[in-house]
Amino acid sequence: MELRVDSRSHVPVHVQLQEQLKHLILTGELAVGSRLPSIRMLAGYLRINRNTVARVVAELEREGFLETRRGSGTYVLDPPVDAEGMERQRFLERVMRQAAEEGVPVEELGYALLARAGSRVPGRATILFVECSGPELEQYAAELEDRLPVRVEGVLLEDLRERLAREEGASLPWRLAVTTFYHVHEVEELMEPRGIETVALLAEATLDGITRLAELPAGTRVGVLGNSRTCSDNLLSSLVGAGMDHLELFQVYEDVGRDLEEQLKETEVVVCSSPMYRRLATLGLPPGTEVILQDRTLDKGGVEMLGRMLRSLPREVVDEGDRR
Missing domain, CATH: 3.40.50 (Rossmann fold)
Known part of the structure; x- marks a missing residue:
């Protein structure tokens, strides 16, 4: 699941978030019955005001896309969209899927459509x-x-x-x-x-990993693993920015003059990128340690x-x- 908002866009942030959540629900990426991350978590992850997220959730509840259950969270409902609306959604998905299969980037597809409408297409x-x-x-x-x-x-x-x-x-x-x-x-x-x-x-950190981290008990010792101090520091900063202050986050990296296997013994959960995950088998990870993949994206x-x-x-x- 991917959510992004651009505070510099002429489209209001709450409209961006609302339309993206609708899209995820209509395409099934947010499955009916699944629980949405909390308002606090979404606000921290997207770096926007909590009131903005609360406004979007309330509006999607009013439209019938979401339902908040006291003490449990907010859940996805069967989308209240008629056959014509679903067909438009499927058409857009087919166009984007075919473009991807043909190796045409979404930006290029957008430029081509704009060009047909009379807009100049930029070069590379x-x-x-x-x-x-x-x-x-x-x-x-x-x-x-x-x-x-x-x-x-x-x-x-x-x-x-x-x-x-x-x-x-x-x-x-x-x-x-x-x-x-x-x-x-x-x-x-x-x-x-x-x-x-x-x-x-x-x-920034991706939402799937953030969701799992938010579910961990308060005080869980989470080692943020990178192949250098800079890499682990960058990932740690992304997690702190997403509001993971209920966890005991600390860096684990290879150039500290201390054996990496000893550092890993101090962790209950390890967060790392996919390339580092492939190396964990050689690093002596203690049995039972949970690994959460967290690949950052631009x-x-x-x-x-x-x-x-x-x-x-x-x-x-x-x-x-x-x-x-």
Whole structure:
């Protein structure tokens, strides 16, 4: 289940959230009878006001999509949509599914439809993406190429100086440098003298993992596992931002001068990314320790902001040869 809101959009936040929840219910991704995360949890995860979430839940209750049961939570009801409404929903799903099967990104599909309606379709710009972790670098670069008309060159933060040195005296191939908020100052320091703007995006925890963490008893010792201190710190910050203050969260990583197996013995639950999960079998995880996968993803609102920036670029900085 994926929810994203963009506070910078001209569409009010409560409308964005309400329509996304309806979509998840109508498509069955939120199954009838399933329990919705609490208002507090959703507000923390989306970084919006609790009153906004409460307003949306109340409106969806009024429309018959949700039901709040005292002392139990809010549950999904059978959607009160007629046959025509469901057919429109199925049509949109078929279009998006076929586009995915053909390898057409949603952004590109949207641009094509806008072009048929008379809007100009932007070209494909080359941008630089910088991150400290190889797996996350690949994941985020793929997300951007899937959601925006861009070519992404991914460079590890530790390799950025060397990469720039190879271009010394030449015209740099990137119009923008993009990174996460955790590294924005380091990247800006290197890119600003070269006349390239740095854009910071938020990498946030996904809702499925947050939902499971919220169900854990208060005081549960949760080890946040990363392959470096920076990676575990980034993931920990995402969890704290989602309101997981009922848990005892602490970092577990490999470069602290203390054996990783000893650190894992102190945990009741381990939170980690998929790449780290594949390594757990070799790390001596104590029997019975629960593992919660928590792969962060780029904030949808931030990606949309980046898309607007790219669409405002002068035409000469866009690769005309890649127009479709």
